[in-house]
Amino acid sequence: MKRLKRKKQNAGVGATENGCVTKESDNGKKQKLAQIHQALISDPVDIETLRNAAASKGGLLTDEVRRKVWPKLLNINVYELPHKPGRDVRKNHKDYNQVVLDVRRSMKRFPKGMPPSERAVLQEQLIDIILDVLKRNPQLYYYQGYHDVAVSLLLVVGERMAIAMLDTLSNYHLRDFMDPTMDSTKHILNYLMPILEQVDRELHDFMTRAEVGTIFALSWLITWFGHVLSDFKHTLRLYDFFLSSHPLMPIYLAATIVLHREKEVKQSECDMAMVHHLLSRIPQDLPYELLISRAQDLFDRFPPSLLAKRAALQSHKSISISTFQMFQLSTLDQRPDSVLQRLTKTPGSTASGQGLDAVLSRDGGRLWGEGNRMVKMAVWGLSATLGAAVFAVAQTAMEWGPEVLLQLF
Template sequence: MTGIAAGKPRRRRDMRPGGRESGGAGGRSLSWRKQKSVLIYEALTQDPVDVETLREAAVTEGGLLSQEIRRRVWPKLLNINVYSLPPKPGPALRANHRDCNQVLMDVRRSLKRFPAGMVEAERCALQEQLVDMILFVLGCHPQLHYYQGYHDVAVTLLLTVGLRLGTAMLQTLSTHHLRDFMDPTMERTRSVLNYLMPLIQSESPTLHEFLIRSEVGCIFALSWLITWYGHVLSDLHQVLRLYDFFLASHPLTPVYCAAQMVLMREEEVLRGVCDMPTIHQLLSRIPPDFPYETLISRSRSFFQRRPPCELPPLHSISAASFHSLQISSAQQRPDFVLRQQGTRPSDVPPARPQNTLVKLAVWGISASLGAAALAVTQTALEWGPDLLLRLF
């Protein structure tokens, strides 16, 4: 599930909590979170961008750490130029669109996907943007068909990266990772969903046989796959952590994640009554304290151990298009180069002035960590002084 690097091979550095490296002069070591942040910034400023390191950061413990980092890294994972975004979607797209009524109904029912305590006027404005965002993508790609749950993916992008960048990301996801779910029929979706049982069988024949006898089927996992768990998890942090993982991974990874989630509850399942209602109810309810970092780590190992090529053939458009997305992503230029080549989008705020406090922070960092920190802090300044002061 790693990327395909372009040009000179780069050494992969350990981003796990136990894999700390020296932080600079005097051998002082940074915490793993700070060290990981530095490695991400360095990867973003490589030319071409070190997408393989960004993918590694997204899938290892802690993921991409913060919203600020996600706004920088998520576009790189999908090969999106933030200085060449589609126009801002508007209400005019709603006229005569075949899916407009369904989209409006689903978005109006999506109140739980917005942060608790959000001012109603702000939420309503975001819901309007969400409708425009979805209809813009569908209008640009008439071959794509809306499905219930698509708005759950869209709202996660909107809340994280904003309207224009979220729209660009949704377009790429719709033609790649989510493409199997956007056919006029659910035949391909069922094929992806039915991959679940062979995966479980490959790891635990006992659990597989129990599930077959219970006749539970795979429908309990449908919303997990088509919404990337956004519809079933109430904690936005958990959703974002899974999105880090999925955006950096093969399109079939959510299926492996679903299978691993069931495997991690094997003892609980086998203690239950072997009938469809009992097992369906049990599996449909994800425990609130479920260990998502463990789930991600095990799902990643699961994919490497049992890759799709070793399982029954699956005619997946999403899987077939992934290789080309990997190759194109490896050729990206860093943002400071793209900024020189284009103009800043109207909804991307300019960099804030470097005030005295920030200059002192830069001086202190460079003095304590050495010259290597200068390039990192320059990038951090572009991201904003608040981020820099929190980073170190």
């Protein structure tokens, strides 16, 4: 009897002993859904409420809501989506072979139990989505990990909307990762240590002595954690947060994860290989809501402008940072979908995502949670502190993709 009572006590707020949500939790979700609906039908759309909903506890709650809110967060007209790419998009494209290799290696990013034939269809769509966006934006350069972002979008919103969203993200939030060199990506990673220094000087100094650098967080940053989380629901929760936030928010979340593991790090041997090995394996049971809240708090306390001044980071021109304010302003004057439909020449057109819904209809539109497990990664020579651990770093890079190894030297 005592054990039963203890289990009931440990069920947690918002849950009963059989795992069902409480009336209070259910009412909270209903209230949030009502607020989101009201924000969507407001004219203009209440973007600030949508951002708050995406960032606050629970995020956007369902994929159905995400299909409505994500486009608004990126200022996308759902009735003027790009056409599906033709097969000619692959013809003579310089990145075709690399994209195909990466997509073929992405099997674990698709729902567990999905029939191979359906996964193959989505993988072909993924290749076309990536190449179509790159063809539309010749100034952008493909990077390994880009497909992880693309597949996360495809699995929620479908092919045409994924193209529109990826196009916008590539020109704003992900823009620094799509330069011809890794300099801008290195610049974003360089914000990590100053954040740690502001919060936990002892931890910062320990990692500095270990010469671990920031390579362990690279895959987190450039894939928005999509590559390293095994449960897709956690990936979606983070995408809600990042889509509603500043482009640097992923690095703030990375800092929050390191701070959360502070005791583990300090108790490890002060050695580059040991600390890198520890940090590169991200735990799968992290308290995501708590970490998201802390990341937002860190961003408010230590904004990028403050860190840039303190850490001499302002010398590099970040396109993602410099264009973010303009991007945010551009989202504030959107019409609700009901109005957009009346204003569109083809009012009978429908929003993207139906094809995917049909593919996943057996699961009621939900996506399974089994994604890929953490692939230990340290790519491209972004740190001058590889030291004696270069072999370990190179070995982990081989697991990401053989092509990446060449970037280490």
